[in-house]
Amino acid sequence: MAITLYELQGAKDIRFSPYAWRAKLALAHKGLAPDEIVPVKFTEKDKIAFSGQGRTPILVDGDKTVPDSWAIACYLEDAYPDRPSLFGGETGQGLAKFVNAYADGVLLGGIARQILWDVFQNVDPVDRDYFRETRQGRFGKTIEEIRDNRAGERPAWEAILTPLRATLKAQPFLSGEAPTYADYIVMGTFMWPRCTSAYPLLPQGDDPVRAWRERMLDLHAGLCRAAVGYEEDFGLAESA
Amino acid sequence: MAITLYELQGAKDIRFSPYAWRAKLALAHKGLAPDEIVPVKFTEKDKIAFSGQGRTPILVDGDKTVPDSWAIACYLEDAYPDRPSLFGGETGQGLAKFVNAYADGVLLGGIARQILWDVFQNVDPVDRDYFRETRQGRFGKTIEEIRDNRAGERPAWEAILTPLRATLKAQPFLSGEAPTYADYIVMGTFMWPRCTSAYPLLPQGDDPVRAWRERMLDLHAGLCRAAVGYEEDFGLAESA
Incomplete structure (x- = not known):
């Protein structure tokens, strides 16, 4: 399944969101690399309206849409139980x-x-x-x-x-x-x-x-x- | 084996040490009750000199002497692995x-x-x-x-x-x-x-x-x- 991450984009394509970094590190810990990272500016609310809320990061994994870095980590832990654990129990x-x-x-x-x-x-x-x-x-x-x-x-x-x-x-x-x-x-x-x-x-x-x-x-x-x-x-x- | 806990004693036998409470709760979690709790005033350093240091709480479990609340929790987790875990891994x-x-x-x-x-x-x-x-x-x-x-x-x-x-x-x-x-x-x-x-x-x-x-x-x-x-x-x- 294709994994897409929506991530905050700063000036000159800089990516400074602390929450997006948490999600990227969580994905890496699970041995997963996003197939696509979609940059989203603060005010590009239309770009992420599909998620039903207004903030990044958002993980889209196949037909699952998961906003919020904490929820993303919990989702990855449940969805990929055979890969290294993010929480250790x-x-x-x-x-x-x-x-x-x-x-x-x-x-x-x-x-x-x-x-x-x-x-x-x-x-x-x-x-x-x-x-x-x-x-x-x-x-x-x-x-x-x-x-x-x-x-x-x-x-x-x-x-x-x-x-x-x-x-x-x-x-x-x-x-x-x-x-x-x-x-x-x-x-x-x-x-x-x-x-x-x-x-x-x-x-x-x-x-x-x-x-x-x-x-x-x-x-x-x-x-x-x-x-x-x-x-x-x-x-x-x-x-x- | 006999378990003894050395605990700080306040006025009128009040027991207010936050560290002793941690140790008492850790023991209870493991289903262990101290056979004896020895009260120790701040200045009764002679009473705990056997432990090689000057602070309570001190756990004595058979021939083991363990000062320091964190060390006591770690000791109990290792010594009683079949009882409920204090750390969950x-x-x-x-x-x-x-x-x-x-x-x-x-x-x-x-x-x-x-x-x-x-x-x-x-x-x-x-x-x-x-x-x-x-x-x-x-x-x-x-x-x-x-x-x-x-x-x-x-x-x-x-x-x-x-x-x-x-x-x-x-x-x-x-x-x-x-x-x-x-x-x-x-x-x-x-x-x-x-x-x-x-x-x-x-x-x-x-x-x-x-x-x-x-x-x-x-x-x-x-x-x-x-x-x-x-x-x-x-x-x-x-x-x-």
Whole structure:
């Protein structure tokens, strides 16, 4: 059966969606490669109207249409039980939900409060009004105010990293000795700044989160390391 | 083999250690009841010198001595593989480590910044200088300063609860459909305020974390609900 993934598209075809990265890593873990990846801009709602909702990523696997990164992971686990497990059983799936809640409710906001302006630079020009309006509504600040205050976010950011750092000091992956979907949730989240910003979120040197991120970049034939981002193409963010 | 648990003892024999609660819940999950629970005050270091370190809880199972709540859970899982699993497999164990890091590095501090004075009231008088000195060193504030600022901690506390709340809105336990050690980690942490303070950490009514806590209080024949705390005996904290 043909697999199609609908993925958010930024400026110059950059693909920075943390949720799409989670889905791409989940597919790779199952040994599946999408036959087609369809790029979708924020405002191209017509392109994904078939899914009955307005957000990417969306997985289409044969006659199944599955929006939402968490639902995609659960679908893949059920539909491909003979391939490597994304959750390692029911308890692992339950706890991955907690990691998902931490990534969406804590980590993503902590990153946004530092690099949202950089992301904005990588949003396709046709989507910028939409992005500004929705994000400023969410944060109650302008993108420029967020940018200008980002140094002040450092103590809160360090606190946010605490549980990741302590875990990855004790074991190589969040899931233990080998990565599972919980690692992809957090790595997908870190792909968002990686593709859009030069701002140093993780300290150089001996940081356990940075070392884990390096291991994650290498997985699945370097899927994440090969991602096109500002670094290679644009150099937009350094001067932010 | 005889099982002995060394557990922190507060004023009037109150048992408020979050780490001891984790160990007691882990034992109960395995269907094991300690033959003896030995109370240990903070400053009774001589009583636990045999363990080669200075903290409770300590599990002694026959000729094995295991300090540290996380190590106790891992030991029980390995030593009693035929009894109900505490982790649900390797991925579950890996992710429980993340929950442990969240509980110790985020949740416990968030609770302390609201109820540390109440805990102090429940520390045995012989331990109070020790408790004040070590805790004030950790927080960089006096216990009274922490108490007087606790209303100001509310927004940070709500943020800390976010991932718990989102997870427990989606499923009955952190581990999914049934509780495992990850639930005990967080529940043990909540037993600390339950035994020492009347301060309302969770909203009345429809809160998913409160509803989960009620379910946890009922587990293992109401082990946690039966705990003696300030509520039944002392009424110390209400006026804090």
